Amino acid sequence: MMKSPLTRRRLGIAMASILTAGLAVSATAAANATGPIPTGAVEDLSFCTQNTLAAVPFPEDYEENHWSEPQVSSPEIELPFSVNYYGTEHNSIFVNPSGTLTFGDPWEGYIWGGSSDYPDAIAAFDTMLEPQRDGSSEITYGVSADGSAFCANWVNVAPHEATDTSPEKLLSFQTIIRDRSALTGGVKGDVDVTFNYDQLPQLGAYWWNGEVPATAQAGLFVKDHGWTVRLPGSDGRNSPESPLLDDGEFALTAGSANALDQQGRYIFALRDGDSVERYDLTGTVRDASGNPLAGAVVSVGNKFATTAADGTYRISAVYGSLSIRVNPPANTDFVQGFAWANVDGADMVQDFVLKEEQLRIPRExxxxxxxxxxxxxxxxxxxxxxxxxxxxxxxxxxxxxxxxxxxxxxxxxxxxxxxxxxxxxxxxxxxxxxxxxxxxxxxxxxxxxxxxxxxxxxxPAGTILDTEGNAIDGATVTLLRSDFPEGDFSAVADGSAIMSPSNRTNPTVTGEDGRFAWDVIPGYYRVEASAPNCTVPGSAETVVSTEVLPVPPEYLDLELVLECAEAPVTPPVEDEPAISVSVSEAEQGGTVTVTGAGFDSEEAVEIWLHSTPALLATPSVTSEGAFVHAVTIPTATEPGLHSIVVKRADGTSVTTSITVTKATVKTPGGSNGGGSNAGGSNTGGSNTTPGGSAGGNSTTSSDGLGTGSGLATTGAAESALAAALAIAVLLGGVALLAVRRVRES
Incomplete structure (x- = not known):
C-alpha cells in the first residue's frame, strides 16, 4: 500500500513532520531480563539496554541508618534534545535505583513530600529496588540512534529485601521520553513522557528504624512545588499492600492514561513549559436515567480518559479554562456531551448526563x-x-x-x-x-x-481532489490512529468512541463534493484515500496518505490528491429514495406532478417548494414506497430556479430543481391550444370560455395519486405510478435525483 503522499493544506499551516525513530512497539520486556519475558506495555527497544546501572551492595547499617544510601545513581547523562519541564529547561538526566529519573541532581532515595530538597523528578514507580539480589536483572538505559528518545528499564528487577525473587514476583516497568519539538505546532523542549508497566506484584521490606514500611508512588514531581501529576493510589507512607500493585485498587498494569492501544501505558504530553499549577478533573458519565456509561471517552486538550464500568473518569494535570468533550460509548445512540470549566486552585468534579437521542430538525x-x-x-x-x-x-x-x-x-x-x-x-x-x-x-x-x-x-472536513482540482465522488477515505507518531497505525474501528457521533463510519465514501469529516479525540492520525480509476500522482500505487497528523490541533481544509484516468463513477445504489417532476419549467400557479420512489413503506412525507419554503402537499406513500402527486406552484413565487423538496420523517430530504416562469396572461375566450377532456379522450378542441379545462391536466384523487383523463380512478396504485413515470419521460421531465440516505446512528 502506497504511503507516498501528495497532500495540500490551506491557510498556510504546515503539515506534521514524520519522526523516524525506528522504534518497534511490542508487548515484551528488555532482552537482558532473566526468566520469562513479561507481556504487557513495556516496549522492546534495543537502545534501552545500552548502559547498565552499577549495582552497589546495601551497607550493613542500612536498616538502622536510612541516610546510608544503598546504591548510586547513574552519572549525569547528556540528552540529545531539550526537555522543558514545567518552565525549566533541562539537557541532562540521571537514572536512579528508586525507579525515577531526575534533573539537576541524582536522588537515590524516596521522594517523601514537597520539600525543596528533592530535584525535578519523573517517577514511574518510586520505591526501593535491589537489582543486585539473586534472581534480579540489572537496571538499564540508553538513547535512540536518531537522538529522538531516551529510555530507562527497570525490567525484572527485585524490590529491596524481597524474599521471593521468582520471575513472577519481579517488578517490570519502563520510562521513555520522546522529543516532540518537530511536530506541528511544536517548540523546543516539547516531549512525551511514557510510563509502561508489565508487572508489579510486590513491594520490598523497606524499613527506616524498623518503623516505616515499604511504599510506592508514581507521577511527575517539580522542585519547590510538589507533584503536578500523582497517579491515584500514590498514598505516600502506606503499607506494603500498595494499591498500585497488580492486585490493588489502582493497579498500574490494569489502567492507562492518554493511551488507547495498550493497557498499562500512561502518556503525558509536556508542551511549551506547562504551568506547575496542575489539578485533577474527575467525574461520572451517566444516561438520563442515571445509569453509568462505561466506555465513553472524555477529552480535554491533548488529554483523555475512558470511563470505567461505574462511569467514572479521571484526567490529571489540567489547569485554566477548559472545553471538555464526551464521546458516547461505541455503537450507541447517545449525543456527544460538552461543558466549559475553569480549573484554578483546586481539583474539580464535572459530571455529564448524555442525551439518548439527537433532537431532530422539525418539519417547519x-x-x-x-x-x-x-x-x-x-x-x-x-x-x-x-x-x-x-x-x-x-x-x-x-x-x-x-x-x-x-x-x-x-x-x-x-x-x-x-x-x-x-x-x-x-x-x-x-x-x-x-x-x-x-x-x-x-x-x-x-x-x-x-x-x-x-x-x-x-x-472540520477535508476533500479528495483530482489533479485538476475537481472533487472526487465515490472516493473511499479511511481514518487511522496510533498512540505514537512513529506508529503502528491501524484503522479506527467502525462505530468507535474515538470518533464523535457526527460521523462514526470508517471508512467513509465521499459524495459529489468530495468531502470527508471526522471529529476525534487526541492522538496521532493518518488519513488514506483511494478511488476507482485513480492512482497516486506519478505512481502506479492506488492509495494516497497524509503525513502524521497530531491532534490537537484540529485540521481544517485538508486535501488529498489523486490522478484519475477518467471521472470516477459511483455505482447506483438500489432502493434509495428519489423524486422526479413532470416538467422542468412551470408557470406561477401552474401544476406539476411529483413522482417518488424508494421511500419506506407508507412513510409520512411532505412536498415543499424552496427557496422561500412553502408547503405544497402531504402525499400518501404506497406500501411499495412510491407516490405520485400533483401540486400547484404558488402564484406569488418569484420567477427563477427553485427546488422541489420532499421532507421525510427522519429529518432527511430529497431534492430536485424546477424553474418557475412568470404566469401567461390569458384573454377570456382565446384558444390556449389545449384539448378538452371529453369522454376520457383529448379531442384537441379549443378552450373558448373562462374556466374551460385544458386537455391533459391532472386532478387529485382521495388516495393522493394524481388521476387524469388517461387513468381510471379505480386503477391500482402501481398502474398510476407506471403511467406517471412514462409521462415524465415523454415530457422530458427531470431525471431521477438519487441521494444518499443518511440516518443518525
Missing amino acids: TTVTQGGRDAAAYGLYWSLPFDVTHSACEGAESVTLEILKGGNAIYTGDLVESSPGQYAVTVPPLYPTTGIADFRITVDCGDGTTQNVEFDLYID
Missing part, C-alpha cells in the same frame, strides 16, 4: 449549506449556512440562538421573506466543532410564542 425548519441538507450531513465549520422557519405571519420577532456547552456562539434574527416564512444566513461557526444546540424563539405579537430546539454537529 430547514438548515441548508451549499445546497445540502444539514439534517443529513451536518454543518461544515468554515462555510455559512441558511436557516428558514415557518411561523405565524407578521411575528414581532423570530430569533435564532446557537449554543455550545450552554454558552451562546451565535445570536441573530430571522427576517420574514414572505408571509409566515422567515430566513437568516448564519456566518461560519469556526472554530466551534462538535454538537451544538439550536434554539428558535418566535414572538407572534399576540401574546403567543413558539419555541423550537434541535441539535446539529459542526465538523
